Amino acid sequence: MExxxxxxxxxxxxxxxxxxxxxAVNLCKAYGxxxxxxxxxxxxxxxxxxxLLGRNGAGKTxxxxxxxxxxxxxxGQVEFFGEEPQALVRQGSVSVATQEIALYPGxxxxxxxxxxxxxxxxxxxELKSCLADVVDALALSPxxxxxxxxxxxxxxxxxxxACALAIRPRIVILDEPTSGLDxxxxxxxxxxxxxxxxRGSAAVxxxxxxxxxxxxxxxxxxxDHGKCVAYGSVxxxxxxxxxxxxxxxxxxxxxxxxxxxxxxxxxxxxxxxxVSVRVMPPSLNALFTSLTASSExxxxxxxxxxxxxxx
Amino acid sequence: xxxxxxxxxxxxxxxxxxxVNELRLLAVDPFPIILLIAIPSLIAAFISKGLVGxxxxxxxxxxxxxxxxxxxxxxxxxxRDHGWSTWSRLRTTPAxxxxxxxxxxxxxxxxxxxxxxxxxxxGVLVLDMPWRGSVGAGIVAIVCVVAVEVAIGxxxxxxxxxxxxxxxxxxxxxxxxxxxxxxxxPVSTFPxxxxxxxxxxxxYWGLRMLRGVIADGNGLSQLAEPAAILLAxxxxxxxxxxxxxRAGDVKEFYASx
Numbered sequence: 001m002e003x004x005x006x007x008x009x010x011x012x013x014x015x016x017x018x019x020x021x022x023x024a025v026n027l028c029k030a031y032g033x034x035x036x037x038x039x040x041x042x043x044x045x046x047x048x049x050x051x052l053l054g055r056n057g058a059g060k061t062x063x064x065x066x067x068x069x070x071x072x073x074x075x076g077q078v079e080f081f082g083e084e085p086q087a088l089v090r091q092g093s094v095s096v097a098t099q100e101i102a103l104y105p106g107x108x109x110x111x112x113x114x115x116x117x118x119x120x121x122x123x124x125x126e127l128k129s130c131l132a133d134v135v136d137a138l139a140l141s142p143x144x145x146x147x148x149x150x151x152x153x154x155x156x157x158x159x160x161x162a163c164a165l166a167i168r169p170r171i172v173i174l175d176e177p178t179s180g181l182d183x184x185x186x187x188x189x190x191x192x193x194x195x196x197x198x199r200g201s202a203a204v205x206x207x208x209x210x211x212x213x214x215x216x217x218x219x220x221x222x223x224d225h226g227k228c229v230a231y232g233s234v235x236x237x238x239x240x241x242x243x244x245x246x247x248x249x250x251x252x253x254x255x256x257x258x259x260x261x262x263x264x265x266x267x268x269x270x271x272x273x274x275v276s277v278r279v280m281p282p283s284l285n286a287l288f289t290s291l292t293a294s295s296e297x298x299x300x301x302x303x304x305x306x307x308x309x310x311x
Numbered sequence: 312x313x314x315x316x317x318x319x320x321x322x323x324x325x326x327x328x329x330x331v332n333e334l335r336l337l338a339v340d341p342f343p344i345i346l347l348i349a350i351p352s353l354i355a356a357f358i359s360k361g362l363v364g365x366x367x368x369x370x371x372x373x374x375x376x377x378x379x380x381x382x383x384x385x386x387x388x389x390x391r392d393h394g395w396s397t398w399s400r401l402r403t404t405p406a407x408x409x410x411x412x413x414x415x416x417x418x419x420x421x422x423x424x425x426x427x428x429x430x431x432x433x434g435v436l437v438l439d440m441p442w443r444g445s446v447g448a449g450i451v452a453i454v455c456v457v458a459v460e461v462a463i464g465x466x467x468x469x470x471x472x473x474x475x476x477x478x479x480x481x482x483x484x485x486x487x488x489x490x491x492x493x494x495x496x497p498v499s500t501f502p503x504x505x506x507x508x509x510x511x512x513x514x515y516w517g518l519r520m521l522r523g524v525i526a527d528g529n530g531l532s533q534l535a536e537p538a539a540i541l542l543a544x545x546x547x548x549x550x551x552x553x554x555x556x557r558a559g560d561v562k563e564f565y566a567s568x
Contacts, residue, residue, distance in 0.1 A: 071559070089405065098396060100399075103397065105395065111335065119328055121405060
């Protein structure tokens with residue numbers, strides 16, 4: 001995945017270093033006395049997917065809202081491809097699938113898709129081919145002419161995300177897009193996201209499914225109480241913080257040994273009757289648990305306190 | 312095409328895309344709209360015979376009253392987008408807030424025009440309401456009345472925070488303005504101090520225009536004063552709405568979390 005992003009960067013930059021597709025610098029946001037974001041910084045390049053992780057209320061949705069202008073950060077800066085985010089939003093180059101499903105329930109999936117694609121500036125003659133692409137990839141054909149309100153929550157979710165991906169955006173921001181999706185639909189979505197990214201887009205993916213983030217994302221930002229507690233490539237973070245242990249069950253009991261150097265660990269038990277040995281490799285799951293487990297459950301702001309700035 | 316023209320073209324296109332979508336949303340559930348048009352016609356049929364002035368008094372009064380009852384339709388067009396979270400999605404599209412507002416108001420303005428026109432035509436064709444003025448003067452009167460209704464509806468949508476506030480303000484506020492303006496009973500029957508207050512209500516000026524065209528055969532020159540006052544009220548309330556409308560405001564719909 002690193003090489004995919006590097007290729008994309010090289011192609012975009014034609015030899016010179018291209019600016020990050022998404023750049024957030026020292027984002028701060030408070031709701032009254034509650035600090036939702038505290039100097040959060042990260043970058044994602046074209047061809048990359050940035051994972052946004054954290055417990056409920058850690059600041060993921062606030063970060064996304066600040067990125068796309070739904071909220072204005074108290075301080076800090078956001079750039080998309082070196083420009084003001086709103087410049088790209090006005091070009092229809094940014095698409096967002098918010099955590100809440102945002103569709104017109106009385107209208108069909110097809111009407112919702114074509115409405116948001118038309119608003120993004122797709123000429124009517126290109127609309128059909130643009131929508132056919134996402135409809136095929138996400139297997140939406142059977143749902144196309146059904147009113148959104150008659151679909152299951154999972155079906156609504158995939159239609160909601162499809163509206164974001166249909167417009168062929170340069171920046172894709174997905175807030176928990178796979179929540180409530182079945183295994184096949186989730187796979188279709190993540191596969192299609194890779195297709196979108198391979199065209200030179202960059203994505204931010206917020207999720208609670210750690211395996212999904214580990215498999216899909218190039219970099220990860222881990223938020224805890226509005227602070228960035230880990231940021232880097234998935235591989236690097238997993239090696240650095242991802243733990244890993246060996247579980248040894250002997251006739252006298254069960255022991256957890258830190259690390260994954262099995263020969264060295266077994267050497268300690270050479271005079272003991274070992275019943276079983278289980279090696280738990282370093283993982284994003286272990287990283288997440290170790291960096292957020294000690295914290296108290298995080299306070300979520302009621303929506304009415306998130307009201308903010310003028311049009 | 313110059314840059315400015317291209318931008319205007321795109322802006323117009325986006326407003327029209329929103330307008331078509333709004334029309335589709337209205338078509339999904341047309342029942343409230345049918346009621347807003349049918350109920351005043353039915354009531355006019357019941358009460359016209361017993362009123363002094365007959366249909367010429369009843370029909371314009373009911374047109375004004377039900378026009379104001381329909382104000383919540385305007386606010387509802389914005390509040391349901393908050394409830395469905397589509398307002399946030401719209402804010403992340405190239406459509407600006409003025410384009411979205413304009414797009415939403417186009418079909419709603421058509422709805423209010425249709426409400427007034429249908430009721431007046433029903434009055435003439437079914438209730439034998441005399442029509443002494445010109446059709447042109449009638450159209451001017453209807454346009455002025457609808458302009459002020461849409462502007463006040465938008466202002467209510469902008470200042471209220473919850474759908475319950477909106478319903479209360481539109482229904483009770485609408486009834487108060489309609490009653491004060493003479494839609495329920497002629498202003499001449501009010502106590503003196505209320506008679507002095509009546510011109511505060513836009514309904515007073517709307518009725519003066521409509522009844523003037525219908526019963527007295529007033530022409531465009533006689534409509535100038537009430538038309539100017541109605542358009543001034545529309546400009547002030549519409550301006551207030553635009554000043555107060557915030558893209559980031561949280562509006563609580565029935566199902567808002």
